[in-house]
Amino acid sequence: MIFREKIEYAITGNVEYIINLLAKHNVAINRPIVKNDRCFVKISSNDREKVEKILKNYGKKFELIKVYGKGINIKKLAKKHLFWVGVIISTLAIFFYSQTIINVQIIGLKRIDESTVYQAVLSEIKPPIYVTKNLMNKIEKTVMNIDGISYVSAKKEGRTLKVNIVEELSKIDKLDTQNLISVKASEEGMITKIVVYGGTCLVKVGDKVSKGQELIAPYHLNADGDKKPTLAFGKIEAKITKEIQLTYSNEREYNERFLQEYDEQTRLVKEGLSKDEKYLGTHFFVKNVDKSIVCSIYYDIITRIA
Amino acid sequence: MNFIKESFNYKITIIGGKELCIEGHKGLSHYNENEIGVRVKGGNITLTGDGLYVNEINEDELIIKGKVSSLGVSK
Incomplete structure (x- = not known):
């Protein structure tokens, strides 16, 4: 369930008794209102079965007034809208696949060994991987720690991570x-x-x-x-x-x-x-x-x- | 349960005269918008005011909102 539903009941009987009864059975009640010998209480949909059972056991007359907030049940939704769920899932999968890094390209090296930089990059990511901005900042910091590098900029181009490097002057x-x-x-x-x-x-x-x-x-x-x-x-x-x-x-x-x-x-x-x-x-x-x-x-x- | 509740069975917190929280209650004794009676271990608490209502209640905690003008504890 994604969003919690609230259910409002109108229960006939002594207000104090009804509130105490539900509270005693650990049912959370919000704002009970008294109108014409009836007590209107709102409870969470999770407690629905429990409340109805209690009220029946104690011989209380009750009426379901309203269901607040549409709850979304993933299983029910998936069964009802199987096609659209499939479309959404495959779209998301394609999106993440297209954003996944599979290649790493190092640009701008003259003196420093390329394998050293590769190792530094691969210590942070292991392609294929979805690279976030934070991860790119981490890569930049790691590569910057290599001796002889004065500037690093990592950016994503298609499915390739391009690491631009400026070496320190020899x-x-x-x-x-x-x-x-x-x-x-x-x-x-x-x-x-x-x-x-x-x-x-x-x-x-x-x-x-x-x-x-x-x-x-x-x-x-x-x-x-x-x-x-x-x-x-x-x-x-x-x-x-x-x-x-x-x-x-x-x-x-x-x-x-x-x-x-x-x-x-x-x-x-x-x-x-x-x-x-x-x-x-x-x-x-x-x-x-x-x-x-x-x-x-x-x-x-x-x-x-x- | 904190130290106060363990020692004195219940705890009342009043916030700005508009919200009142009772921990360790034993249920309501009477309920209307001008007066709410709450049973606690060893006595009864009576609240009077305007537009009083139970905002939330569960087995242990009770939150009352509204304009609280007096609070009485009886044994």
Whole structure:
């Protein structure tokens, strides 16, 4: 029963006697009212059978006047509205299923071992689980306790819990104004993406840069145009070209062998790419050099150069 | 049961002259809106006032509401 019902009876007889009789049998009575030799009492529906039995045993005339407040009996409701109960239960089940976390994704780690953070998160939750706001705050606090983390933000995206982390600056990253280092290109290529966290970017997307070229200078310009030393820090991606040369001495047989080796080399290059790298395409040139055949294969790859 | 009730059989609490609680009662002796008589061990309590009514009663406790003007205990 969800809501308690109250039942009002009109009982004929001496008021004091009726009240004492019911009170003696531990029936709670609310506001008995006396009208025309009848006592109107309100009792809880739980006491209904008990009250009627007492009154019958003591030969008291009674009449049920009113039932206050509709009680909801889950069993009765379930039998009566089986279909709708099923619909509600399945809707709730689908809702909780869709809100259940099954994946945990850690974002923003560079130096700290990802498994350490995973363990910290999994110490609070064991997917699949319904994650509440409180639980997310708990996860954030637990991850914050790991050394080297300065900020944590956990949020739910679909069925994935994304834990965004900002690591503390390492000693190298901390600004040494005496020895400022600029960010330089590690490889030759064409810039495709620039993200600068600190310093002044000296290149733009589409620029061709050579290996060792300065990309981010360790200063920023203030309103007066003065250079203020700062830490040069950023992420620059570029399209680079990797070259592989295959040489064949026999002109007649090279074609078949080259095709085989070309496929094999392409497979190796694709497999060797890291998560951040992207394979764009390939092209090749064939030329005669001193009676032998030199085949140059060029692979276009987008990779991080700084 | 607290110490007072154990020692003196019943306990009366009056709240602002508008609500009265009797613990350890033995039933009502008379009941109307101007006077309510309550039996207790070793005597009778008579309440007079206006618009008196029993707000709640069970085996041990009785709550009376209304404007209480006097309270008398007789043996």
